[in-house]
Amino acid sequence: MTPGKFTLDRRTMLQGGAAAVGGAALTASPLAGAFADTFPSRNLSVMVATREGGGADRNLRAFWGVWKKYLKTDMEASFYPGAAGRVGYQQYMGIAKPDAYTLLFGNMGPETLNWVVKKPSGFDFPGDYIYFNRVDVDPSCIFVDAKRSKFKTIDDIVAEGKKRTLNVGVSRIAHPASLGVLALGRHTGAKFNLIPLSGGKNTYAGVKSGEMDFGALPMSGTAKRHKTFSTMLIFDDKTYSDGLMKKLNNAPLVNRHFGMKLPPLVSARAFAIKTEAVEKHPDRFKILEETAAKVFKDPDYKAAVEKAKAPWELIRHGNAQECADYAKSIMAIGEQYKDLLSGKA
Amino acid sequence: MSVEPSPDGPGKKSLGPDLIIPVGAVLFTLYYFSTIIDSPWTAQVSAFFVGAILLLLSFVFLAVTGLRVARGQADLRMDGLLAPRSVALRRLALFALTLSYIFFIDRLGFTITTFLFIFLGMFLLSGWQRAKKRLILALSAVLSVGGYLLFVVAFQRRFPEGPFEQLFKALVASTGGG
Amino acid sequence: MDEVGLSFFAELFAHTFGFWWVIIPAIFLGLIVGAIPGFSAANTIIILLPLTLAMGEEIGLVFMVALYCSSRMGAGIPAILVNIPGTAGAAATPLDGYPMTKQGKGPQALAISFVSSTFGGLLTTIVVLFVMPYVAQVVYYLHSVEMIVVMLFGISLIATIAARDTLKGLIAGFFGLMIGAIGADHVYATPRGTLGFLELYDGVPLIPALVGLFAISEAFLIIEGESILSKKGQVLMRDAKWAETFEGAREALKRWWHIVWTSLIGLVIGVVPGAGAAIASFVAYQQSKTFSKTPELYGTGHVEGLVAPESANNGVTSGTLVPLLVIGIPGGATAAIMLVVLQFHGTTVGPDLFIQKPLLAYGVFSSMAVTYVLMILTVFPLARYMSRVTMVSTVYIAPVIISFTLVGSFVPRAYVFDMYLALAFGVIGYIARKTGYHVAAILIGVILGPLLEQYFLRALKMSKGDIMVIFSSNIGNVLWVCLLLSLAVPYLKERHRKRSAARDALRRGEEAELGGTTE
Numbered sequence A: 001m002t003p004g005k006f007t008l009d010r011r012t013m014l015q016g017g018a019a020a021v022g023g024a025a026l027t028a029s030p031l032a033g034a035f036a037d038t039f040p041s042r043n044l045s046v047m048v049a050t051r052e053g054g055g056a057d058r059n060l061r062a063f064w065g066v067w068k069k070y071l072k073t074d075m076e077a078s079f080y081p082g083a084a085g086r087v088g089y090q091q092y093m094g095i096a097k098p099d100a101y102t103l104l105f106g107n108m109g110p111e112t113l114n115w116v117v118k119k120p121s122g123f124d125f126p127g128d129y130i131y132f133n134r135v136d137v138d139p140s141c142i143f144v145d146a147k148r149s150k151f152k153t154i155d156d157i158v159a160e161g162k163k164r165t166l167n168v169g170v171s172r173i174a175h176p177a178s179l180g181v182l183a184l185g186r187h188t189g190a191k192f193n194l195i196p197l198s199g200g201k202n203t204y205a206g207v208k209s210g211e212m213d214f215g216a217l218p219m220s221g222t223a224k225r226h227k228t229f230s231t232m233l234i235f236d237d238k239t240y241s242d243g244l245m246k247k248l249n250n251a252p253l254v255n256r257h258f259g260m261k262l263p264p265l266v267s268a269r270a271f272a273i274k275t276e277a278v279e280k281h282p283d284r285f286k287i288l289e290e291t292a293a294k295v296f297k298d299p300d301y302k303a304a305v306e307k308a309k310a311p312w313e314l315i316r317h318g319n320a321q322e323c324a325d326y327a328k329s330i331m332a333i334g335e336q337y338k339d340l341l342s343g344k345a
Numbered sequence B: 001m002s003v004e005p006s007p008d009g010p011g012k013k014s015l016g017p018d019l020i021i022p023v024g025a026v027l028f029t030l031y032y033f034s035t036i037i038d039s040p041w042t043a044q045v046s047a048f049f050v051g052a053i054l055l056l057l058s059f060v061f062l063a064v065t066g067l068r069v070a071r072g073q074a075d076l077r078m079d080g081l082l083a084p085r086s087v088a089l090r091r092l093a094l095f096a097l098t099l100s101y102i103f104f105i106d107r108l109g110f111t112i113t114t115f116l117f118i119f120l121g122m123f124l125l126s127g128w129q130r131a132k133k134r135l136i137l138a139l140s141a142v143l144s145v146g147g148y149l150l151f152v153v154a155f156q157r158r159f160p161e162g163p164f165e166q167l168f169k170a171l172v173a174s175t176g177g178g
Numbered sequence C: 001m002d003e004v005g006l007s008f009f010a011e012l013f014a015h016t017f018g019f020w021w022v023i024i025p026a027i028f029l030g031l032i033v034g035a036i037p038g039f040s041a042a043n044t045i046i047i048l049l050p051l052t053l054a055m056g057e058e059i060g061l062v063f064m065v066a067l068y069c070s071s072r073m074g075a076g077i078p079a080i081l082v083n084i085p086g087t088a089g090a091a092a093t094p095l096d097g098y099p100m101t102k103q104g105k106g107p108q109a110l111a112i113s114f115v116s117s118t119f120g121g122l123l124t125t126i127v128v129l130f131v132m133p134y135v136a137q138v139v140y141y142l143h144s145v146e147m148i149v150v151m152l153f154g155i156s157l158i159a160t161i162a163a164r165d166t167l168k169g170l171i172a173g174f175f176g177l178m179i180g181a182i183g184a185d186h187v188y189a190t191p192r193g194t195l196g197f198l199e200l201y202d203g204v205p206l207i208p209a210l211v212g213l214f215a216i217s218e219a220f221l222i223i224e225g226e227s228i229l230s231k232k233g234q235v236l237m238r239d240a241k242w243a244e245t246f247e248g249a250r251e252a253l254k255r256w257w258h259i260v261w262t263s264l265i266g267l268v269i270g271v272v273p274g275a276g277a278a279i280a281s282f283v284a285y286q287q288s289k290t291f292s293k294t295p296e297l298y299g300t301g302h303v304e305g306l307v308a309p310e311s312a313n314n315g316v317t318s319g320t321l322v323p324l325l326v327i328g329i330p331g332g333a334t335a336a337i338m339l340v341v342l343q344f345h346g347t348t349v350g351p352d353l354f355i356q357k358p359l360l361a362y363g364v365f366s367s368m369a370v371t372y373v374l375m376i377l378t379v380f381p382l383a384r385y386m387s388r389v390t391m392v393s394t395v396y397i398a399p400v401i402i403s404f405t406l407v408g409s410f411v412p413r414a415y416v417f418d419m420y421l422a423l424a425f426g427v428i429g430y431i432a433r434k435t436g437y438h439v440a441a442i443l444i445g446v447i448l449g450p451l452l453e454q455y456f457l458r459a460l461k462m463s464k465g466d467i468m469v470i471f472s473s474n475i476g477n478v479l480w481v482c483l484l485l486s487l488a489v490p491y492l493k494e495r496h497r498k499r500s501a502a503r504d505a506l507r508r509g510e511e512a513e514l515g516g517t518t519e
Helices: A005-011 A018-026 A055-071 A083-095 A108-117 A154-163 A176-188 A200-208 A219-224 A242-247 A254-258 A275-280 A282-295 A299-307 A320-336 A338-342 B017-036 B041-070 B085-108 B110-126 B133-154 B163-174 C006-017 C020-035 C041-047 C049-054 C057-082 C094-102 C106-136 C144-164 C166-180 C206-222 C231-238 C242-254 C256-271 C276-290 C303-327 C333-344 C358-391 C394-410 C416-434 C439-462 C467-471 C474-518
Strands: A044-048 A075-079 A102-107 A129-134 A138-145 A166-170 A192-196 A214-218 A229-234 A269-274
Touching: A044 A055, A044 A083, A055 A075, A055 A102, A055 A269, A055 A282, A055 A299, A083 A102, A083 A108, A083 A129, A083 A269, A102 A108, A108 A176, A108 A320, A108 A338, A129 A275, A129 A282, A129 A320, A138 A154, A138 A176, A138 A200, A138 A219, A154 A166, A154 A176, A154 A229, A166 A176, A166 A200, A176 A192, A176 A214, A176 A254, A176 A320, A176 A338, A192 C439, A200 A214, A200 A229, A214 A219, A219 A229, A219 A242, A229 A254, A269 A275, A269 A282, A275 A282, A320 A338, B017 B041, B017 C166, B017 C416, B041 C166, B041 C439, B085 B110, B085 C206, B085 C394, B085 C416, B110 B133, B110 B163, B110 C394, B133 B163, B133 C394, C006 C358, C020 C041, C020 C057, C020 C358, C041 C049, C041 C057, C041 C333, C049 C057, C049 C333, C057 C094, C057 C106, C057 C303, C057 C333, C057 C358, C094 C106, C094 C303, C106 C242, C106 C256, C106 C303, C106 C358, C144 C166, C144 C276, C144 C439, C144 C467, C144 C474, C166 C439, C206 C394, C206 C416, C206 C439, C231 C358, C242 C256, C242 C303, C242 C358, C256 C276, C256 C303, C276 C303, C276 C439, C276 C474, C303 C333, C303 C358, C394 C416, C416 C439, C439 C467, C467 C474
Parallel strands: A044 A075, A044 A102, A166 A192, A166 A214
Antiparallel strands: A102 A269, A129 A269, A138 A214, A138 A229
16 A cells, blocks of 8 residues: 555546546546647556456556556546456456557456356457556465464365365355366366355354365465464466465475366456457557566665565566456467356356 | 325225236346346355345235225225325425425535525425525525535545535635644 | 452553543544544544554554444434444444434433443443453354354344334335345355445445435435424424433433443344344344333434443444454454454464563453543533534435534545435435335345344355254254244233233223222
8 A cells, every 4th residue: 555645646536437537538628739740648547357456456556656667648547346357357448548648457367257158248359359457466375373274285185175064265156266266176086165255354263163164266365364274275377486385384385186187276456458459559558568577677666566565476468468468368268168167167 | 104094085095006006016026037037046145035035925915905996995095195185396396496406416516505505495394475584595595505514524534526626626726724 | 251350440440541642532533434434443443553553562552442432422423413333333323313313312312322322331341351261262152153143133123123114114124124135246256236236245235325314314304394304303302401311311310220231232132243233233223122121112313212222333343353353263344353453463362471471461441441431531521512513404414414423434445436326316215205115124124134134144054955954953942932932922921911901991991980889
């Protein structure tokens, strides 16, 4: 959370309402000034597919605080939570003009899985929008209550899962962490019953209360709560610094431990833009891409991230190609489990 | 929570308005069922249970009402809904005004639309002759600008913008404040 | 925690009182945001986050706690005066609060609400301070199966409300439950009954429902008269002095035992993550009526009908912070945001907090206690003046209610759609009131329906569809028996009353006959 600077920005963030957002940002307001040759000549508008005050908000504030230095403009953020992000995407695709002044900020992992379960209406993905600037990755993990759980390792969990069905608390079914648990179950023969608890907070509560045998969520949260929860398995193919790994209970990586070939199952926040905007204004898109990339090398950004208590090593820039590859891989594995994700099994 | 008595006399009740909720409930429940017919059982179980009871209750109510109408104890006139007659027109006008309020707030912004709504609403309810015009004007101005200052300036909520909000923003920007 | 003694608490309270300059403004801010539907302690803290974060850990925490406690009380004020609950947690408050206002007892009703909120809150805070680790155990025992029964306790209030016209009451309640079932299903997110609106995927948002059913429909009804008060009420309000406020306080204090047990219901329900103030106040109201000697007076402006929900929802406030501090799991939305603020200051919330920063951990509850003390001193005298609002002509009140509550329904999600939705609920509420369907029964359904479904599906999913899972827990089964008893008690009592009345009548008749013969 970055108070101070951002507060001032928010004062100007006076817009709301579906049409108002697109309209106010896109019609030349008295404040916007005349169109100039340089991009951007007025404020950018960012539509966020989650609630104000959440992780994405925090992430966006930290990133924007530095990005605006390079873009030399301000941002007006608006939040469209609802239907696991679907509302935000539908609104963005519905009202944003393809002029590169309106961007979307979302979580590629779970939000791409939305389209696997139920196709979007009125647009296509991949195709009609592209993710172009990933700001972080947060690999999924399996965790238990540090004090009360009888499981000490992931092998204990798998062994028990072969004897009886284990109840697994997850944020929701269409989530990379849930996919990881399903894949692990299919690979090892252990029986896991996914129980969606709507959100990370409830998932921690479900595991803590003992109602769930274990939980699966992005790992930054369990690292932060390492005194309460022990991480058992990480769905990623690389390890992290000693400090972070210690907070993650030095949990094994899924592919190495079980000889599996899963892609990293991560939550990854990224900016997105309409494909049409890229095609119409390749010059503007180039400016966005290049300036965004500079943010990651800026020490101010590192300071902002660390102030928000997020692990710096999970901040990983990804360009449009990397984002596309990731979305493709998560959709491919989503397709494999589509029946389980949509309850049609 | 009053059932309006029928103007026909004490013996006969107008039950038409009483049917709106159960009939609406039946229609909505049937529509709801149509949306979950192909869904996984988790989407169905609770709704089928609640919906079945609601349908049952509504049909019992409809049957009881039908019986009373058949026996001549009640009729199905709808006139109780907007009664008393003296305010019916004002009520409909207030409803139309409210609908326009929502429609225009998105276009004219919070402050101007709220001002107009409160102003016209108070006028409508008090009647042109009896209206204390200055008081109403002052109240509308104070409440709409006060609302703007409270919601938008103090609490920084993202309310729909219009000319007033744009102007205020421009003023703040030009004075270097914010 | 063993080394913490009385002298520690004395010092702690003295220390907390030193923050009066933060607490008093927070109390007034809380009253305002609590009273406007759409605003709540949780979203106000989010809005003021930059300020809270800049404050420093301890002051920030004291500020948030004070705001939280007073917003709960603030929500009751419009519920009592104009039949508009400021938040869902105050949805049971108008049941008896508003009839009192109409009778011209606005100052008394507000005083009752203030006293019950304050004492309920204070009492549960003190209870929590001493038995916190034990109270937190509730989390380990109330799982989805048990919560199903707790929800049914709340939903059974529909039957209680329906007492006067059973069929209509039940239709209203089940209609509410059906509306509450709109939205994506809890497991596979299949959209259901959304009428094609993406905005309804997450279910029917509570504030527009609350605003529509209570506020908008009320505004369209009150224009039938010049005043919301009855003729007698207008006379009483004109003459109202301090005596009325003190009378309210006396009435509430006379029922101290009622405050005690209903606030404890709130405390226990508050501890369970996700349960919340609405369910607690419904359960408290329902239980209060069940065990009352005068159940027939509920809904007509009965003191106990106002005491119960108001002390229960403040009991919840104390409860939601317990799991946050003891096991690091927030009990509700406001607690979750407090967690964010504490984390920003580098404090890890959880059991270790009591060892690492005992002043801070216990400070949460001492700030609560001090807030309640300061709250009664500052807010109580205002009851008399606040209730004057009921004297204003409906010509002025109705448009203001409509515009400000509609705007309030816009606030949580910033969708203009939600304003249309509130108006639609306003129409439903208007029709319901005109035709004798209870809007509170509809609202209970809308609020509790999704919660009940969520726990029910979770239990079913865990048992792989075996319905018998709802009887699979010992605590759950005890609760089932209690539920059946609480549903049966009113009928048994009524039967007993009728029988003894008949016996009395018979005896009196015999005596009269006897008397007649001897004469």
